[in-house]
Amino acid sequence: MRLSPDVVRRSLAGLPAEESPWISMLQTNARPAAVAIPIRFTRDPVVIAILRSAELREHASQVAFPGGKREPSDVDLYATALREMDEEVGLAGEGITHLGELTPTPTYNGRYLIHPYVVAVGEGLAPVACSGEIAQVLELPLGAYLRGEAPRYGVMLNWRGAEILMPHFRLDACVLYGASAVIFHDLVERIAAGIGATLPPPILEREMPWGNREPV
Template identity: 35%
Template structure:
């Protein structure tokens, strides 16, 4: 078992000429069944959740992956915060006036899609209904209990091999009414880093590999 906070280190390369993008990492109080897992930290209640979506399988970029609401910063957006809220409304139908923005994290480069992504952290002060707005963009919109993500039994590592190179990163299995969702790649890396920074990470088996189902 690895010590808490000793998650796999993923080195992200610089991406010259990357386009600005933003994602909304939105925490709230779960509107469904709470987690069965009791987190080790009192800061995480069983009904604390985070908003996620499953990208449509037909998309060219990251098809089928679990992601945060978000997208490119458009010319009409005042800043990445405005972009994240606009994209979240367009993708999930949430009411952005009910979101309290807590701050932003340092932008992260995504070499594959050539974006520089600013994570926007928010609290769902007044939750509103969410849904799949455009089936061409999203296959599902759901709220995942944070305690489920912290559960060591739901954690592992994904291994992606391309062109003779190997990419290893943290992964989460999220129970859902339609079956388990595998959170990996950029979204898992961001969640893993955020949980570690907040001191929420629980010891988990970093030798456990979770296959990526294409």
Template identity: 35%
Template sequence: MNSTDNTLTLTDFITRFQLQLPQPSEPARNQRRAAVLIPIICHHQPTVLLTRRSATLRKHAGQVAFPGGAADKEDTSLIATALREAHEEVAIPASSVRVLGQLPPVDSSSGFQVTPIVGLLAAGTRFRASRDEVADMFEMPLHQALSLASYTPLQIQRRAKNLQVYFSWYQSHMVWGMTAQILYRLGQHIHL
């Protein structure tokens, strides 16, 4: 982070992401595999692209999310899954993504083991939402998305287990659940 302001440069992010080992996490319990792309757009002040899921979807309707979904048997890797899903949902060409790496998988409430893939996109990359899956797209400043102070923890009980979930607001969007958990973990990963 730049000491004169509260921004995170792209160079700082890349360096810290690549030099820091991922934080240890609880091993994922779910067996069905999925992947999401954390698309970081390389503006002068980098942003992360988020979507709001269509209200007509069966699961997680209307929630803020990363592009992503379940692995297909044709996918050669979870990176391929994330890139395929990002192309299907918001028309990001796989060839325009510079994959930096991945974070440890997290368990979703819908029974998937989800692997977050971190990728960089050029500032001029165009997006087009698949209206069947995506109601809206927006960019959140990377420094805010990864600021641990932006998140409020909340203790909940699910299936007789105490869990800590995070939520945050950006403009009119509430970021919570697995999306907030992934951003919070990425924030932990890059902060010293």
């Protein structure tokens, strides 16, 4: 099946329908945040992500999605995601179409609850790094993951007596991990279920490939 905005919209219909298994990580004073998950429906669809600069004091050299904290001028969290996507990778305007939402996911430190919004990027739009905080704009091969050609990885963690998968994705020279990886894993699983695709299970590893970094 050719992946299209309508196919993704149908796959995400009715979501989010359940809480994240990590929801108990949230601190009582946790703040809401939002990210955009931009999909370019090229011949082989890709998801736009960013590699943060190595010079940042926080989250240096981490792969993430465009997003951030809600500002007083944002009418809602979807507006937050759109604003941040425009500020970080220059994607905005009539070429952006809302397709649905994914399960809100807490950061590992419990300080934020991230609300992911999936959007389609029109053919006339191309992402570009618009901030000094971004080292590179990345393309995650969504089509290859849905066909099972790109492997998924994970580490099994014991969280409050339950075994939970902490997924991660090995890219060319970096690793997508933490809350962003949980969100992307959710996207791949939801679309695969929507199109009736059977995915190979994640390849389990014994150690977290991000070392002693906090998997935010």
